[in-house]
Amino acid sequence: MIHWVHPALFFFIGAAILPFLNETKRKLVQLGVPLLSILPLYYASKGTHGVLNVMGQELIFGRVDNLSLVFAFIFSIIGFIGMVYGFHLKTVREHIAAFVYAGGAMGAVFAGDLFSLFLFWEIMSFSSVFIIWFGGYSRSAGAGFRYLLIHTFGGVMLLGGIIVHVVNTGDASFGAISPSGWAGGLMLFGFLVNAGGPPLHAWLPDAYPEGSVTGTIWLATFTTKVAVYTLVRGFPGAEVLIYVGLFMTLFGLGMTILENDIRRLLSYHIISQVGYMVTAVGIGSELALNGAVAHAINNILFKGLLMMGMGAVIYMTGKRKATELGGLGKVMPITAALYMIGGFSISGVPFFNGFISKGMIISSAAEAHRPITTLLLTLAASGTFLSTTLKLPFNVFVGRDKRLKVTDPPPNMIIGMSLAAIFCFMLGVQPHYLTDYLPFPDVEYHAFTMSHFVIQFQILLTALVVFLMFVEKLRPHETISLDTDWFYRKAGTFFMKFANGPISIWEEFIIVVYKKAIIAPTKWFIVLCQKFDTGVIDRIVNEIGRGVFGGSWFSNAFEKYVVYAFINVIGYLNHIAAHILKRLQTGSVHNYAMMIIIGIFILVNLYVLLGDQLIQFMVAVK
Amino acid sequence: MLSTLGEIFAKDQLGFSVLSFTIFIPLLVAVLLVFVNDEKQIKKFGLLATLTSFLLSTLLLIFFREGTPDMQFVERLDWIAPLGITYHVGVDGVSVLLVVLTTFLSVLTLLFSWKGIDHYFKEYVICLLVLETTVIGVFCALDLFLFFLLWEIMLLPMYFLIKTWGGARRNYASLKFVLYTLLGSVMMLVGFVILYLNHQSATGIYSFDLLDLFKVPLTSEKQIWVFTLLFFGFAFKVPMFPFHTWLPDAHVEAPTTGSVLLAGVLLKMGTYGFVRFSLPLLPEASTYFVPLMSILGVIGIIYGALLALAQNDIKKLIAYSSISHLGFVILGIFALNSEGIQGGIIQMINHGISTSGLFFIVGFLYNRRHTRDIKEYGGLAKQVPILAGFYLVISLSSLAFPGTNGFVGELLILIGAMKSNLYIAAPAFIGVLLAGAYLLWLYQRTMMGELNNPENKKLLDLDRIEIGICTALVVVILWMGIYPFPFLRMMDSSVTFITDRVAATQKMAESPKNDTLLIQSKINQSP
Amino acid sequence: MIPLSYYVTVSTMMFVIGLVGILIRKNFLIILFSIELMLNAANINLVAFSHHFGEVDGQVISLFIITVAAAEAAVGLAIIIVLFRRKATTNVDELNLMKW
Amino acid sequence: MVEISFFLYFAVLTILSSIMTIGFRSPIYCTLALLSTLLHVAGLFILLNAEFVAAIQMIVYAGAVLVLYLFVLMLLNLKTPEDFLHKQVWVALFFGVVILIEILIGLFKAPFFSKPPVAKSEELAALGNTAEIGLSLFNKYLLPFEIVGMILLGAVIGALVLAKKYREADA
């Protein structure tokens, strides 16, 4: 006997073969896969299976225990229900995404170590976003994108936490983790993002209403519940979760009362319900954990039912705002009835499953001696009744008749809803089908006590009275409920502005810097250099050259006026002397005689005066 | 006389005076050409002369003995014996490549001149041949007087080349060229004479012989004086900043062959002078002047490059790029280590090849379009793909693209310079960068983009001779770029000899008991 | 005894007079006279020294001089006559054939 | 004292007549003054014990040469010019005086100046002896004597040739 076949495999294989099948076979596969996936769950033996060694890391794909099994079961079941509900659809891709999504959720639930958990976690994120996109509303794409962003953010936080954890402890197995420190903190944050925890919860009411009618079932089921599963697994008894959970519960509730969009209202409701579970995990007692798990499972069922009901309304009418709807009870009686079953379940009306699980959580809070927590949770239960079970159906199914020409939805939808309703009721009256499979089956919890009944009825009646008193006030309004998504939408816009503004400027700046700060000054400098070269250096050279030529003028002048003048003067003197001599050449003997005499006289005198020196000179010359 | 001629033949290691033949064959043919008038014959003779010279010079490469710093192929002959002037030629690792470069480029220039010279063709060839003789002689001369003599004679043909076959402002340019060089060479002569007299006073023998002068020590102060004098001689020729302004003018106005020879070999004479004379003869002064020279080199690099970026005239651009490139050579030489000097020498060769190549390219364009204005061109690659291809390779070589010869030189220079002085060498990288900028920009402006100018649409691509010229250059570029080791090995021991000489004095300067203390203190004071 | 110097002084003065005479006179004859004066001055000197040293040589030479003077006179006069025949004057200044 | 008186007389007149020789305007007067000069010089010769020379002086100079001059003078029949002095007269006089002074200064400095004659009186007595002169002339100075003779001959012939009146055709 095979001990272990990973149920996610069915989904993945299904997703893989789906595109290649014709319509009949495809529908068969659609229904068959979730059913088939239940089989291995039945045969699964508890323990660790499917250990894979990748890159030196042990990946545990199959840790089978009560906690994982019970989630897996419900995933299979709701998968089947969802497939039935969406049976009529001809689209393939949505189903592929749904299968991958479901497979991811399955995988995450069975993941025994943090790596494989993260692996499936991411698969979930990336497949679920397609479901939102397949919604086909104008806002789907944007909402899906935001959804994906936030989930990626949560995912990376988780990854960060995982890494820190693994590095710090050297242990990658997924068990209880201390919520303090970076590792725990980041992982907790990552889980809470998926659980719709504040302040990043806004993805939930933002994205879920934009999914397709059928797709929303899957959405409402997997992401948050896997998150609850991981919280239960990882952070049982983390004190902080109580406060987070309470906040979620009340905040979600508050928003439901204000909300007009019917699926958005339900989405807030999911937050509120998950808040219960988170609180329970925070309380951390065995009962509380049981309650959390039970409530998660119930929630999957009744929330699926509610979503299916409203989905049917939307599917038939094409309208999604409470103000536009009304009086549908006459034309869609089955839908209305089934919806009411879901409504009763969620608000904890006895004999419906919510009664059990909510009771478990509230009593665990009481047992933990947390009166305020108990009180607030109780209050929230009445609020739930008020909004989901009374206000919304009243406005949609009763209320002012808008005379919409619709009928009940196609049978497969009815069947899907019915199946869910049956489960709700069945688990409400026979809770041990559930409680036996809870992680702590030994814990005794008796839901059907008198006090529980009484308290619950009181609460519900109070809520009913309030509703009747304020029925007019609770008429739907055209509201725009502000939520934290406003912040991150604005932040997104702002961020894009930032990206388009300063960052772009920075980027342009970098590019411009090269032009302006490097190229342009270089060009400028080059021009400067050019000027320097021609204007200064070359000019100096030319000036020197000119100076040299100026010098040549000078020397020319010198030559002309000094050197030549000297020679000329000598010439002139010579000339004059020659003239004199010529004049002396009189031919007159007298004159000659005179000259001879004077000459002799001079010579003699010279001889007399210089005779000695001359003699010495002559001697020296010799 | 006959016996001394016999001496020449006996001295050479090849068995015949290969250097003298290399040097004087062009001259002889030039003389012969006086009596020839047929243009074809002139071409034939000219080509024959340069080719012969080139082939002989390749013998130098083939028979060159590596691993010794000694002069090789030495020929020595008393010339003016009473004054100690000899005809003494020889090559070592520093000069042998330059000799071959000269003969090589001469062949190419002569081939280039096949057409484009429309008047005085005979005189033109004679000028080229005489120029070749003198330049080879300068690179071979081991006698300072012979060196100086050839150095001066070289001016003549160059002057005529610019003056007769030059552009519009040829008178100005040629005069500037000659005056500049003469001014420098006069100072150089004074420096030589000081060396000469020093040798005489030390040994009692008059000698201009370089190898003799090596043996005579010179006091530090004298070295500084002589260095300064020689500096002007060489720096004007290189030209170093700020003595460069003759170069753009001369290049722009000179005919293509003039530019080629001017850039290819004449400029090397300056840097060659530094390596041949300044460093080994005046090691202390060289050390002393290292900061100044390096800074001038770096300024030259950046300044030349920046100015090249500013030019609109292709030739002027390349002329300024020469200043930049020779700045590298100076930087390398005055790193005073073997990498730097080797790089400097290799860079001389590179610059000779690549810048000549660029001038050839410009010459091709000019022969076709008769303009050198960059704006007139653009998108030519489509019209003249072969030219564009060669142009690209040569440009890359010039900008020191890895795989071309330019890179080897620049790498070695920068290694040497960085080793020598990090902070001075660092700005040189800007020069490296700018070299890429101006050359590629030039290429882009001329060759790429749209072929807008209708005149350019009639351009013809290179003909067979032109392709031959370019191919020869590109082969050398790639050979030296990819496998430069043989060239480096040739000059290795000569360079080591020089660096050893310099290093020896540096060591001496470090030891305290020496008259070089003065220098040392001066160095310390210098910023 | 009359000292030698007296004679020499006389001779000198006479010589200078002859010299001056040559220079200042235009007449060829007077110039010849002046020459005679100078010769005589020389004669006086010769004879005075001859007397002074007690030797007869001076006198002998003075005789020669007288003889030569006579010859000179003869030739000179001949020239004068020729000149006069040509130029009809004895004025030396007019004999300027050497002028160039 | 007599001797000095005679000397003074001869000396002074020699000088004076010399000056007159060059100073008279008329050549005739000049000739006569020259005659005077020569005669007085002869007187000086006598004072110097040179009788023979004195005799010759008178005979040859005064008798022969001067007569020759006079003849020529007559022959030429010269007119007395107005400007008998040359233009350079002052220059000549200046230099004449200077030269005279210089020579005289030189003479005064000369070693023989104002020294008594070295000759003895008997030698002096013998000086005037013609025989002595003759002996000397024909022994010691024979050659000069012959030469002088030749000179005279040459002068005579020369004078003849010069003075000969050629016909116009010969000239």
Place this chain on the structure above:
Amino acid sequence: MESIESIRPFLAVLVSLVAAGLILKFDHHPNQREAISIGAGIIKFLIVISMAPAVLAGATFHYTLFTFVPGLEIAFKADPLGLFFATVASFLWIVTSCYSIGYMRTAKEIHQTRYYSCFAISVSSALAIAFSANLLTLFIFYEILSFATFPLVSHKGNQTAFEGAKKYMIYLFGTSKTFFLAALILTYNVAGTLDFAKGGLFNGQGSPMMLTVIYILFIAGIAKAGIMPFHAWLPAAMVAPTPVSALLHAVAVVKVGVFTVLRVIFHVFGVDLMASLNLGIPTAFFVSFTIIMASIYALTRDNLKARLAYSTISQLSYIILGAALLTPSSMTGSVMHIANHAFSKITLFFCAGSIYVATHKIKISELNGIGRKMPWTMTAFAIGTLSMIGVPPAAGFITKWYLAIGSIEANQLPILFVLLTSTVLNVAYFVPIVYKAFFHKPAELAADAEGNYGIHHDDIKEAPYFVVVPLVFTAVMSLLIGLFPSYFMALTQAVIQ
């Protein structure tokens, strides 16, 4: 470590050089030409892969071509890091060659011969860089690569292409010629050698100050790695034909950049020296800035290739970040990311090219609904996207995983947050493309700036097989590497040890 003298590294380089020559020869025979291209790619890949067993066994292949200048050789060495990169590059060349055939023929590009030959030279250079045994060889081929890719970038020959190519040149040459060359020379002067060595080549020489300067010069000089502020060339170079962008700007050029950085960090400086100089962490923070900024900027780009380009800038810094953190895990992630990013990003580029070929659309805003018409392309794109984001089990996750581990090992929590933020940003800029392609209704046709109407939505068909098959193949590969990373992981381990 065993060292084998073998010509194989050089042969691997040579093959595509020869191919380039042959391609030029077969200028007018497109079929032969492209067959040569592919054939050379296959031979090259086989040569490369033939070295793998020995290298994995701890040996290295050496081949010294010749001495370049005294003391420096042109030498090739196939060590694990080089082989890693060589495998990626040579393998993707085959794929890209096939893709090019489809792309270039369909887009009717000009100068195809030039394109193929330059392509071959580029790949050859990339391989040479991968197998360089020393910095000098690396530098030479680095420059040749820059240059050989220039004609590819400016392939279109219009003004934009030239502008882009000019910028490309200015950046790459500018930085490499100044900083890289300076760093190389300083290294040589300090260490006396340029041969890569395990644990660095400095051997204790050089002052810390000097080494730091050298390191900074290296980082600044290797602009191919696209570290801010030296990244602007990359978007500009996207004017190239898409196969060029794909191979060169997802694999060869930019990877050469980061590969060089890794070489510098691992084999020039060595991990120990890096640690002792305290250079790693500052580098990590520096590139973190790039990661974030480039991602944010990618968000604002409407041009698909520009967005991919900025994504590349961001992703490249991952690799450097990993190396800079200097822990074993981070280095593993770093080296692995070379392959991961290569396969993923090339898929994305192929898709962009496919879209262009089929529709001539380049803007993301025009891609509405295109996924329905081109399902294969856009599915591959989605897979590539997932890998880029780092969704397990796609290849990108391995990187992210190891890098994150490394950041913790290095005690750098901020780095971890950078990685995580970057992941979110990756989603933010990639996912809209996917959902637009699949879920948005096609926009009304509007005339573009030149007055041409694009292809009507209904007329859009899937690109030709030569285009689609490679991109699907690489998409699958990027998944497979994530699932079966053993080959690359083994090489990576060999690098790290």
